[in-house]
Amino acid sequence: MTTVQEHYAQVLADVYSWMFGGFEPAIRKNLEFFKQYNISPRESGVAIDLGAGCGFQSIPLAQIGFAVTAIDLEQKLLNELKENSGKSNIKTIQDDLINFDRYIDSKPELIVCMTDTILHLESKDRVNFLFQKVFSSLEDKGRFVITLRDLSHELSELERFITVKSDENMIFTCFLEYEPNTVKVHDIIYKKNGSSWKHKKSFYRKLRLSKQWVEKQLEDIGFSKIESSIDNGLITVVVTK
Incomplete structure (x- = not known):
């Protein structure tokens, strides 16, 4: 079975920014998100981005004044973060997000785990273990932000075939296969190469939470x-210690 790390390395890392509509729009969107929830440095000024990817959360958090530690397993995405972060106060760590507490010297006032990252964990027990670590690590009145796709309701028949994004040079589709506790996400990416098309395909599992x-x-x-x-199938949870 393909692991989440293998799936990203083989298929998703090279198209991640593209499938979200480009780097700058994603940064602007998250700046608005953090503004909406009145998120700004008030105490330690330390923020941890779990599953940071290419920096869609880390960069805007640094722009509003946080000292950010960005943790992700995929080095390609962390390299993209570094290339786009300029002189921002961001430290990147390649590791499993569950190990985040190994890399903090002081209690953070903010921890974020956004864009379905929480669904990449192996089980509900693992999710709960992460939640406990987050609670223990945060300073008093610190906040934890989670965003995730609602996969608890099962799609049926042709609804399970989804066009993620397409343009004249690339087509990204996926097929969802529902299991009791997870969804097998089959990703297929067609990329134009001259007059022909080549494709990559792989699948991985996401938790149904x-x-x-x-x-x-x-x-x-x-x-x-x-x-x-919950808005258009996207769950947002913001909690305070």
Whole structure:
């Protein structure tokens, strides 16, 4: 079975910025997101970006004044982050996000885990273990931000075939295969090469987590304030220690 790390290395890393509509629009979108939730440095000024990828969260957080540690398994994406971050105060770490606490010298006031990253973990137990680590690591009144796709409701028949993005040179489609606790995401990317097309294909699994389940785990661990919403299938949860 292809692991998440292998899937990104073989298929997704090279097209990640493109499939989100380009680097700059993604940065602007997250600047607006952090502004909407009044996220700015107030105490330690330390932020941790779990599953940082190419920097869609890390760079805007640095722009608004945080000292950011960006953690991801895929070095290609971390290299892209470095290339686009200029002189921003961002430290990059190639490692499993679950090990984030090995790389912090002081308690952060913000930890983010966005854009489906939480769904890449192996099990609900692993998610809960991460939540506990986050709670223990944050300073008092520190915040934790999660965004994830709602895969708890099963699509059927042709709804499972999705065109992710396409242009004159590339077509990205996926097929979703539902299992009790996960979804097998089959990604196929066709890229134009002169007069012909070549393709890459691979699959990996994402967890099926509901908004209610995520909220319940965070509440049980001890987070005091939970703000959550769901918009067009995207769950956002912002909690305070």
